[in-house]
Amino acid sequence: MFFKKRKSKQKGEVKEQIINVTIGQVRQAVNEYADGLKQGISLRTLILDDHSIDFHLLKGTLKGLPSQPFYMSKETFEIFETAELPKQIDNVQKAVDQYMQETGEEPIIPGNPDRKISYYLIRHYLHNKPEVELYLDKRDKMVTHRRPE
Structure with missing residues (x-):
């Protein structure tokens, strides 16, 4: 589900930093992401088909990728630890x-x-x-x- 490695523009592969985060930290990162969205862009851009959050869009804010998945409602934008x-x-x-x-x-x-x-x-x-x-x-x-x- 989560990628531990991702190709970089340089030679070889670069490991993404895997971090432990709380649901509160995820909510804060999502709120910061939402605040930076241009008008007309939906917060749904963060939500994958299985309702998991695309943390590659939040890794700059979180300073890494979470060690576990989090999920979000596409209708209410509430965040959960279960799918x-x-x-x-x-x-x-x-x-x-x-x-x-x-x-x-x-x-x-x-x-x-x-x-x-x-x-x-x-x-x-x-x-x-x-x-x-x-x-x-x-x-x-x-x-x-x-x-x-």
Whole structure:
């Protein structure tokens, strides 16, 4: 998944420095990258097809390549240490957006104070039912795995 060696313009091969990073350091590097993007360029340029982050674009900020992969949602841009959660969040976010566009209503369980998403209401828009509880943020209408406080 990650390349430990990469050809340089000079003779031979140069080893990339492999580093240990925290998820917080990855978030900070992604934020710096986002701040430097030209208008019209999406943060999705960092996200590979399997939802892993392309750290070759961040190695200057991080001063190396992480020793383990990190993953990002293409819809909410949240960063995770596992691959499955961003895929599930993206699937649900698309379903929520379609449901809200068609009905004008939020697909949350009626009376639920945590704004838990009703998978029943969005069942026709879901490809797969998520294995985790997901919530709808009150302010930006984005799907999250974090239970509101």
